[in-house]
Amino acid sequence: MKYKEKGKFGFLLDDVLGLSPYQSATRWVRELAVEYPFRQAMSLLRHEIENEISHRTIHRWAQKEGKKLRDEEEARQEAVFG
Numbered sequence: 001m002k003y004k005e006k007g008k009f010g011f012l013l014d015d016v017l018g019l020s021p022y023q024s025a026t027r028w029v030r031e032l033a034v035e036y037p038f039r040q041a042m043s044l045l046r047h048e049i050e051n052e053i054s055h056r057t058i059h060r061w062a063q064k065e066g067k068k069l070r071d072e073e074e075a076r077q078e079a080v081f082g
Contacts, residue, residue, distance in 0.1 A: 038056075
């Protein structure tokens with residue numbers, strides 16, 4: 001069910017789950033996916049959520065998470081060392 005808030009449309013359940021627009025999985029699924037090798041994560045998630053997530057999708061999530069962690073680390077280093 002769609003709803004309209006502040007001129008924007010969205011899905012109430014997405015908001016409750018903390019999903020941003022076009023995000024296809026919850027934070028828990030993404031975190032679980034990047035803790036294991038891609039194909040092992042794919043198999044584990046298939047069992048846990050009963051849905052197929054390709055190892056390519058998991059790889060893409062891992063790349064995004066890695067970039068976020070690198071950016072955070074660089075910001076911390078910049079704050080300390082200038």
